[in-house]
Amino acid sequence: MENFAERLPLSRHGLDRACAQRADTEFLPTLLTDPATRVLWLHGGNAPVRQGRLQFASFDSVQYDDAAQEGAEPRVLVYLGKSKEAHVVLAIARRDEDVERLGEFISGGSSVTQGEKLQWLGLRDVAATLSAEDAGTFVEAIAIANWHSVHQFCPRCGAKTVVSQSGWVRECPEDKSQHFPRTDPAVIVAITDDQDRILLGANAAWGGKRFSVLAGFVEPGESLEAAVVREIQEEAGVLVTDVTYMGSQPWPFPASLMLGFTAKATTSTVQADGEEILSVKWFSREELAEAVEKGEMNIPASVSIARALIDHWYGGPVPEPRVLEN
Ligand SMILES: [Zn+2]
Known part of the structure; x- marks a missing residue:
């Protein structure tokens, strides 16, 4: 393994x-x-x-x-x-x-x-x-x-904060409140169906040709597992179960911590939300490799946890696009 x-x-x-x-x-x-x-x-x-x-x-x-x-x-x-x-x-x-x-x-x-x-x-x-x-x-x-x-100003009173603790805290000189660096947790999920196909979506922000696993920020008062279920239902209209944690990667662009999961779909009909996600599709390994190789679609760069989840499902690195001569 x-x-x-x-x-x-x-x-x-x-x-x-x-x-x-x-x-x-x-x-x-x-x-x-x-x-x-x-x-x-x-x-x-x-x-x-x-x-x-x-x-x-x-x-x-x-x-x-x-x-x-x-x-x-x-x-x-x-x-x-x-x-x-x-x-x-x-x-x-x-x-x-x-x-x-x-x-x-x-x-x-x-x-x-x-x-x-x-x-x-x-x-x-x-x-x-x-x-x-x-x-x-x-x-x-x-x-x-x-x-x-x-985070240069106090969220309570608006005063300019000063840096302390060797750069790891900002303090408000007015109300003495301390402010610590924050990280925004986001879930990212490789969903498979009963044929072991993977669900990938084309995000509007990426121009519609790049497909990736679905992701979203955890909301206040929400567990990671609940965030997975909610995001996938919102973005793809799919219900999932067997939510399993895989690993995490900081993604400081600007402040995310990506928490990677796998999950199994209990429904197979997909419905993209049409706003954030333009289209969602199920891919077999053969279909994904062929579409990437022919340049019909892109997948995320290998530095991302999205790509790690896709490669993990694929069983190794998805082959790079074929370079056409001339
Ligand atoms: Zn203040």
Whole structure:
């Protein structure tokens, strides 16, 4: 029996988050004076990558960048955790023009090293090729950066909050409330029928040609199992049973945790909701492989848990589309 978790590139182990140390107010400032500390810079959701590895800047890059932008808003710094070699701190670049300068602080600089230039790349582009530690670090960095970017104000009174606990809490100076990073749980389900066909839907947001397993956010006060039953009925008009948990993968675009399930259909008539889902169809393995190979439809990229669920049902990776010559 294959291990489903091995199909999930964004679920691999990253850093030791050292949560017990984060509350110490001196912890992060001290790390930023330690030459052993590594700084992961993000800009527009991209991180510096060279030769298939994340590239870290030296501890003094933060001070240098602050000095270059006197009077700017205080930047968000987050303690990400401890790697095998060093403590890792996240810093977010404020402006496009800073990125080139920051290259000077990154190992090897922005010059061409062994034929490969430093590139700023997105998580989805590189996750599958990064090491487990790098992938986990990148996922954590993107997820916490996304949270900070849209939680700058107190939801109770509207005051500007301040960052505390090494970047893992925001506190309101007015009413003293604390606000913790949130993650939005979403269920994603591979449904099969009595002929072991899989149910895939074409989401309106993807232009109608891309088919995937169905998914939806868990609502307040709802169990995961109830969310599976409700979403599938809403989107495809199908009733399901035998809801079985398979595994989870963070999907920080911007803040989801995808919880993967399988379920069995007790009805086979399908009815797309016509709004979110344009069409839903049952596919045998042969039908799916043929349609993908001929380019009649696309399925999700291999970095997604959707693809992991489809490949798991298929019994291995679904063959790539045939490349037509000329
Ligand atoms: Zn407040």
